[in-house]
Amino acid sequence: MTSKERRKAPVFPRLVLLGLFTASVFSFLGTELVWFSLFSHFQAYLATAWVAILALFRLMPAFPRSFWQPKLVTRAGVLMLLGHGLMIASLYFPVTPPELESPNEVDIIWFNMMYNSDALRELEELIAKDPPDILAFGEIGPHVDIELPGYTFQLRSPKHHLLLVSRLPLEFSKLVQVPGAGREQLSTRVAVGRRRFELSVVHMRQPIYPSHFQEFQVLGETAQKGNDVILIGDFNTTVWSSQFRDFVSDVELHHGREGRGIQNTWSPTFARWAQLPIDHMLYRGSIELQELEAMEWTQSDHRPIRGKFLIGGKLRRKFTRDD
Incomplete structure (x- = not known):
């Protein structure tokens, strides 16, 4: 393309491509650098955008004429698409499970209700035939009570609107404060048969707030105190950040998406097509995640996630009448 032809070519396609290229570079930087981490959330959407751009180069001969050295632009687009594709594909790489001897099964659901009472009724209908062992809620409201048969044990943070109800006994339950952030996290030890595991429930602020990083720090300190640990909740960030x-x-x-793919859990109510995987289940120790499901939903901007775990680890001593 000559300089005269380039001046006559439409500017808008070049601006779009420049913006897309910048967003892609920032998204890659966001996987390593906090300052760019917001861009890292959109790997799937950026990959889709590059597919569309490359299709235009292929199918519309007039489109490449807007650019100087269109072949170079095409190669850059292929490189960006490959980078985003690798980020997405990493979630499908299988994970080698630990070897567990006679493990116990635990079924857990996390759900951010968005303060919607209809969402609770929908959940009750959904789990009626197959109730989990543990239910954890975010944005439930301080005055909403969960009355489900068999869920005897409960831990609540009225201040932060978190609630945990369980069929399994809860031990050493407490609210963990995040200093200077006005946030709380639920922490408890769950008894399943003769085994125990630590469970934490969180609802973090968005990463534009400094307290988001403090919450990660406090959660990490809590998790490192236990050997067999499960962490669940709305982390308000994706696996790529x-x-x-x-x-x-x-x-x-x-994290639960290892080997299972994206499984989006959040979308704004005004644009259901724009989805992100920001609700998570993480674990360590003698624990295996057998299944992870982002459940179908209509009454909240979040989808519940259900995880089915196998709990191994040390067996507690059996008590006898002489104890």
């Missing part, structure tokens, strides 16, 4: 990746690495965790 630098803070999430660092957290998983530093605390030596597995």
Whole structure:
């Protein structure tokens, strides 16, 4: 393309491509650097955008004429698409499960209700035939009570609108404060048969707030105190962000999407097509996650996630009448 032809070519396609290229570079940086982490959430959407751009180059001969050296632009697009594709594909790589001897099964559901009472009724109908062992809720409201048959044990944070109800006994339950952030996390030990595991429930603020990083720090300190640990909740960040990746690495965790794909859980109510995987189940120790399901939903901006775990680890001593 000559300089004269380039001046006559439409500017808008070049601006779109420049913005897309910048967003892609920032998204890759966001997997390692906190300052760019917001861009890292949109790997799937950026990959889709590059597919569309490359299709235009292929199918519309007039489109490449807007660019100087269109072949170079095409190669850059293929490179960006490959990078995003690898980020997405990493979630489908299988994980080698630990060898567990006669493990116990535990079924857990996490659900951010968005303060919607209809969402609770919908959940009750959904689990009526197959109730989980543990239910954890976010944005439930301080005055909403869960009255489900068999869920004897309960832990609540009225201040932060978190609630945990369980069929299994809860031990050493407490509310963990996040200093300077006005946030709380639920922490308890769950008894399943003769085994125990630590369970934490969180609803973090968005990563634009400094307290988001404090919450990761406090959660990590809690998790590192236990050997067999499960962490669940709304982390308000995706698996690709630098803070999430660092957290998983530093605390030596597995996240539930390993080998299972994206499984989006959140979308704004005004644009259901725009979805992100920001609700998570993480674990470490003698624990295996057999299934992870982002459940179908209509009454909240979040989908519940259900995880079915196998709990191994040390067996507690059997008590006898002489004890």
